Amino acid sequence: MSSQVTAIMRDFDAGLAPYAAHSAQSRGRTHAEPGPGSRSEYQRDRDRIIHSTAFRRLEYKTQVFINHEGDLFRTRLTHSIEVAQIGRTLARSLRLNEDLVEATALAHDLGHTPFGHVGQDVLNECMKDFGGFEHNLQSLRVVDHLEEHYGAFDGLNLTFETREGILKHCSLNNARQLGELGQRFIERSQPSLEAQLTNLADEIAYNNHDIDDGLRSGLLTMAQMEEVELFVRLHREVEARYPGLPGRRALYETIRLMITAMTADLVETSARLIAEAAPSTIDDVRAALPLIRFSDAMRAETVALKRFLYANLYRHFQVNRTRVKASRIVRELFEAFLTDPVLLPGDYQVQDDPHRQARKIADYIAGMTDRYAIREHRRIFSLEHF
Numbered sequence: 202m203s204s205q206v207t208a209i210m211r212d213f214d215a216g217l218a219p220y221a222a223h224s225a226q227s228r229g230r231t232h233a234e235p236g237p238g239s240r241s242e243y244q245r246d247r248d249r250i251i252h253s254t255a256f257r258r259l260e261y262k263t264q265v266f267i268n269h270e271g272d273l274f275r276t277r278l279t280h281s282i283e284v285a286q287i288g289r290t291l292a293r294s295l296r297l298n299e300d301l302v303e304a305t306a307l308a309h310d311l312g313h314t315p316f317g318h319v320g321q322d323v324l325n326e327c328m329k330d331f332g333g334f335e336h337n338l339q340s341l342r343v344v345d346h347l348e349e350h351y352g353a354f355d356g357l358n359l360t361f362e363t364r365e366g367i368l369k370h371c372s373l374n375n376a377r378q379l380g381e382l383g384q385r386f387i388e389r390s391q392p393s394l395e396a397q398l399t400n401l402a403d404e405i406a407y408n409n410h411d412i413d414d415g416l417r418s419g420l421l422t423m424a425q426m427e428e429v430e431l432f433v434r435l436h437r438e439v440e441a442r443y444p445g446l447p448g449r450r451a452l453y454e455t456i457r458l459m460i461t462a463m464t465a466d467l468v469e470t471s472a473r474l475i476a477e478a479a480p481s482t483i484d485d486v487r488a489a490l491p492l493i494r495f496s497d498a499m500r501a502e503t504v505a506l507k508r509f510l511y512a513n514l515y516r517h518f519q520v521n522r523t524r525v526k527a528s529r530i531v532r533e534l535f536e537a538f539l540t541d542p543v544l545l546p547g548d549y550q551v552q553d554d555p556h557r558q559a560r561k562i563a564d565y566i567a568g569m570t571d572r573y574a575i576r577e578h579r580r581i582f583s584l585e586h587f
């Protein structure tokens with residue numbers, strides 16, 4: 202039996218490129234634990250993430266549209282699942298570690314505040330005298346400290362490689378306080394190819410699903426899409442292949458082709474860059490330039506698409522209205538809690554340490570779902586609800 206288990210364990214890294222992140226060579230976890238048995242180290246990370254409280258909250262956190270605006274829009278949860286799916290496909294094509302990509306993708310937005318990016322911007326302003334607020338760092342804080350699932354440690358005690366992938370960006374100031382994990386921001390070295398890849402899978406996922414959600418909501422129109430060259434080109438291809446195909450099907454077909462074009466370009470370009478750099482190990486990857494990339498042509502198309510979405514969807518006046526209202530909710534909650542910490546649940550109250558108190562308030566607010574933040578604001582400020 203035990204030799205059979207050992208045989209299975211050896212298989213986890215079989216077929217991976219030599220420069221991939223190998224489960225058997227992980228830099229390990231902060232708190233030593235027995236081996237993961239029938240799973241690889243990264244499969245264990247993935248399972249811990251899926252069972253976390255923060256993961257379940259993603260269902261009620263905004264991607265672009267607030268959760269109650271419609272049943273079919275992406276949430277942080279479905280977004281994270283799409284990132285994992287695209288990421289795994291890319292990883293398999295490049296012989297990288299699918300399990301690590303999946304774990305990183307499912308965890309990458311765990312630290313997101315309610316109401317999407319505006320929540321993070323407002324919390325960052327509120328926290329300016331207390332060390333600021335970065336959602337990437339907050340995702341790491343969730344898995345390192347805030348989850349309460351284990352007897353022996355706070356957080357989920359994930360592997361170095363998953364934590365490295367979660368921390369996409371980080372200010373130098375914060376990097377200096379993160380020890381080994383912050384080192385790459387100081388040295389300007391690269392993370393694993395799996396981390397680089399998950400970052401771009403995130404971009405492929407939101408650039409495409411935001412077109413779908415934007416059109417579904419009516420905030421974007423097909424006429425406006427004429428501005429996006431990549432979309433126009435592939436939409437014409439769909440029309441030629443299926444003349445007269447009804448709008449929504451033609452749209453899905455077009456988005457499918459867009460995802461295929463982006464992933465194919467990414468795999469082809471990255472495979473070429475990897476072949477040129479010829480890394481033998483993950484350490485060579487860390488010392489090289491970024492090797493997971495789009496071609497210059499595809500990069501220009503994705504930049505144009507992002508600009509289009511920014512101007513026409515993320516800054517649409519209806520989205521602005523929600524954003525301004527959401528920013529007021531987050532700011533007013535923060536200020537109320539900072540002025541009167543007695544309003545906070547007992548375990549979020551800190552005596553005589555304003556910095557720790559402010560951080561606890563940021564943790565409390567960041568952990569809220571959209572609807573919880575709306576309700577909490579009503580509970581605290583509404584004179585009609587006691």
Ligand code: MG
Binds near residue numbers: 403
């Ligand atoms: Mg994301």
